[in-house]
Amino acid sequence: MSRRGKPPLPPQPPGRPVVGNLLDMPPVRPWEWFVKCSQELGSDVLYINLAGAGLIILNSYEAAIDLLDKRSGIYSDRSQSVLVDDLAGFGYLLSRREYGDAWRERRRMFHEHLRVSKSNIYEGKILEQVRRTVLQIVRRSPDDVQDIFRHMTGGIAVSLAYGLPIQVKDDPSVTFSEGVNTAVNVIKPAEVFIVNHFPFLKYVPAWFPGAGFKRRALKLGSFSFQFREKLFAEAQDYLRTEHAAESLTSRALDGMRASGTFNLDAIKDTAAVIFAAGSETTYTTLTLWIRAMLVHPDIQGQLHQELDSVLGDRLPEFSDLKNLPLLEASVMESIRLYTTLPSGVPHASTKDDVYRGYFIPKGIAIIPNAWAMLHNEKDYPEPLTYKPSRFIKDGAIDEDVLDPRKMAFGFGRRICAGAHIANAALLMSAATVMLLFDIQKSNEDDEISMDAEPGNFFRPIPYKCAFKVRNKVAESIIENLENSLF
Numbered sequence: 001m002s003r004r005g006k007p008p009l010p011p012q013p014p015g016r017p018v019v020g021n022l023l024d025m026p027p028v029r030p031w032e033w034f035v036k037c038s039q040e041l042g043s044d045v046l047y048i049n050l051a052g053a054g055l056i057i058l059n060s061y062e063a064a065i066d067l068l069d070k071r072s073g074i075y076s077d078r079s080q081s082v083l084v085d086d087l088a089g090f091g092y093l094l095s096r097r098e099y100g101d102a103w104r105e106r107r108r109m110f111h112e113h114l115r116v117s118k119s120n121i122y123e124g125k126i127l128e129q130v131r132r133t134v135l136q137i138v139r140r141s142p143d144d145v146q147d148i149f150r151h152m153t154g155g156i157a158v159s160l161a162y163g164l165p166i167q168v169k170d171d172p173s174v175t176f177s178e179g180v181n182t183a184v185n186v187i188k189p190a191e192v193f194i195v196n197h198f199p200f201l202k203y204v205p206a207w208f209p210g211a212g213f214k215r216r217a218l219k220l221g222s223f224s225f226q227f228r229e230k231l232f233a234e235a236q237d238y239l240r241t242e243h244a245a246e247s248l249t250s251r252a253l254d255g256m257r258a259s260g261t262f263n264l265d266a267i268k269d270t271a272a273v274i275f276a277a278g279s280e281t282t283y284t285t286l287t288l289w290i291r292a293m294l295v296h297p298d299i300q301g302q303l304h305q306e307l308d309s310v311l312g313d314r315l316p317e318f319s320d321l322k323n324l325p326l327l328e329a330s331v332m333e334s335i336r337l338y339t340t341l342p343s344g345v346p347h348a349s350t351k352d353d354v355y356r357g358y359f360i361p362k363g364i365a366i367i368p369n370a371w372a373m374l375h376n377e378k379d380y381p382e383p384l385t386y387k388p389s390r391f392i393k394d395g396a397i398d399e400d401v402l403d404p405r406k407m408a409f410g411f412g413r414r415i416c417a418g419a420h421i422a423n424a425a426l427l428m429s430a431a432t433v434m435l436l437f438d439i440q441k442s443n444e445d446d447e448i449s450m451d452a453e454p455g456n457f458f459r460p461i462p463y464k465c466a467f468k469v470r471n472k473v474a475e476s477i478i479e480n481l482e483n484s485l486f
């Protein structure tokens, strides 16, 4: 790309000849390295050179809003990835689509059926799954707890997207989605950008030494087709039965029948993204909150008090959530401290631009480094401490403290389409679980690692915990639930 007569690129950490910053950018927790570079260079906007492939890193909320939100007309594209979209075959997902008509059509479809004002559709499905989960927790071994919650978020996604029921244990869709997400998580970010920059790398034979990126991507390729087709076909069959339930698929099909214009691909792509983008992210965020509760029994005590005084001897409904500020703050603080997608999802620009005197080239990937924004001392004093009270003032959520969800769910026109659904699922799960249970270590001597698995997601290192029914009131609520659900 010719840069003659253009302003300078944003500050770049010192690099090496040819490879630039490639060997300096750590494959694990690169978001922390971006912060270190910002501190050294005195700039919250950085340029990183990975062997010629450029990246722009936004390390502050202000810069992310300035570019991705206020200038969203030119910062709403996604870099099409040879590895993820082409070789692994996920380019059809709404979240991976380039900014254009096909993306717009799918985003509109999502909005039409699952926007905030359609809460009557998604809240009922969330409530049902959360309450079924309570019964699983009391019936099954403590060792199954994480699997139980994975089935809960999978169940919410499958029922919203397809109206299909899932098994409470060993459901093939959930196992399948977990496999996909684990495989996606091991794709290294640097590989994605490098293979984009040198697309001929996709022709390197998979057996070739150093072509691990291709082997991993091809393994995913076999999943991606099934991911789109399998559940959609099952949903169509199920819709012909007496059990048929409302879902995005059923409503979109009804709409198309009424208008006489069919675009089944659009339904498949939009339904698939609910599982792909919504299930594992919500599950991971929830297990990070459970882990925070496990190591902060004092905060659990405060939440128990709040829940007992608001709910007494009944289960929470959605209308109760606004009266549970401490519970909400405990979830917000967990999202802040352990954000699930620490370096967000990259956007791409569709035009050359200049920001604060720096040149931002057309087509470059822009990384909103949520981790940097959520750990800065100015907005969040003692940023490494888990402290829900930072969000509370006079017994309510303090509107003056920057809400971490504004960063954790992304920015601008590509902001998470399901943030309101994730929020509803997280708060309802947290309120229900905390009302009924004490979350404790399985064994007093267990060491709980606060670290995450290596990868693009911040997934906690698996931990063990026990959910102990809190008291007689909780026992009787659970007994009533058994009778009402079955």
Ligand code: HEM
Pocket (backbone or CB within 6 Å): 094, 095, 096, 107, 110, 273, 274, 277, 278, 279, 281, 282, 285, 340, 341, 344, 345, 346, 347, 408, 409, 410, 411, 412, 413, 414, 415, 416, 417, 418, 419, 421, 422
């Ligand atoms: C705690 C759970 C979740 C987190 C942390 C999360 C986070 C994100 C982030 C960071 C993005 C990228 C935004 C950007 O490009 O700036 C995103 C995109 C997206 N999310 Fe979520 N998400 C969650 C749950 C969900 C759920 C439950 C759904 C669906 C019901 C969903 C649907 C989507 C979709 C469709 C996109 C793609 C938007 C687009 O490219 O236009 N997400 N999410």
